[in-house]
Amino acid sequence: MSKKRFPTVKIIKIGTIQLEASDMASNLTLQIKTDLRIGGGSTVTLIEAEKKILVDTGFDYEFLDGKKNKKENARILTKALDDNGVKPDDIDMVFITHWHKDHFGNSDIFNKARIMVARPLAERLNKTDLIGLKDNDEIASGVKIQFTPGHTIDHASLIVETKFAGIKTRVGIAGDCIISHSYFHSGKIWKYNSDFYDEKAAGESSLRLINASDIVIPGHGVPFLSFVPAK
Numbered sequence: 561m562s563k564k565r566f567p568t569v570k571i572i573k574i575g576t577i578q579l580e581a582s583d584m585a586s587n588l589t590l591q592i593k594t595d596l597r598i599g600g601g602s603t604v605t606l607i608e609a610e611k612k613i614l615v616d617t618g619f620d621y622e623f624l625d626g627k628k629n630k631k632e633n634a635r636i637l638t639k640a641l642d643d644n645g646v647k648p649d650d651i652d653m654v655f656i657t658h659w660h661k662d663h664f665g666n667s668d669i670f671n672k673a674r675i676m677v678a679r680p681l682a683e684r685l686n687k688t689d690l691i692g693l694k695d696n697d698e699i700a701s702g703v704k705i706q707f708t709p710g711h712t713i714d715h716a717s718l719i720v721e722t723k724f725a726g727i728k729t730r731v732g733i734a735g736d737c738i739i740s741h742s743y744f745h746s747g748k749i750w751k752y753n754s755d756f757y758d759e760k761a762a763g764e765s766s767l768r769l770i771n772a773s774d775i776v777i778p779g780h781g782v783p784f785l786s787f788v789p790a791k
């Protein structure tokens with residue numbers, strides 16, 4: 561009997577965040593972070609199972625619409641992939657957690673990949689190049705979608721069953737269901753986006769993802785071991 565093969569999970573680009581939980585929410589803070597070269601792009605994660613799956617695409621300075629920024633973002637992501645022995649055409653699927661440009665902005669460089677999102681998002685956008693997935697759909701062995709509304713109405717995350725150091729581990733690739741460790745640790749929820757859906761739903765989705773994960777990869781910043789803080 562052959563041994564079960566577990567997917568591998570790698571972070572290929574750590575995302576940044578322009579407003580941490582402890583920051584004062586102001587235009588001055590945003591300008592200072594921008595001047596410090598904090599672009600606010602999402603974390604990008606590579607899953608290698610029977611298919612190669614990229615989760616979010618890490619587009620920095622989303623408020624800049626010029627060709628120069630678009631080209632630079634594509635260069636940075638392509639370099640990150642190359643550093644991991646992967647080219648854009650090697651990617652079979654790109655899973656976008658939600659339709660914010662810092663998460664989907666580089667998706668057009670993956671000419672051979674299927675672009676996958678939660679089904680409610682695909683229906684809302686009505687884009688023919690998007691494949692809509694149902695809650696709990698398995699997109700590869702050990703890789704399942706989990707609907708996590710709150711940050712947006714049609715947000716979704718992935719749960720991956722893998723191994724680290726020989727130990728079975730559940731990895732929650734959260735997108736902005738859990739935007740960063742600082743927000744999770746402080747019990748705060750990011751509500752600055754104009755299409756923020758619902759604070760109660762966001763809290764429930766965050767807790768559900770935490771309970772399904774041993775390690776969380778947030779939408780921005782470094783991963784962390786998950787736990788439910790004692791009250």
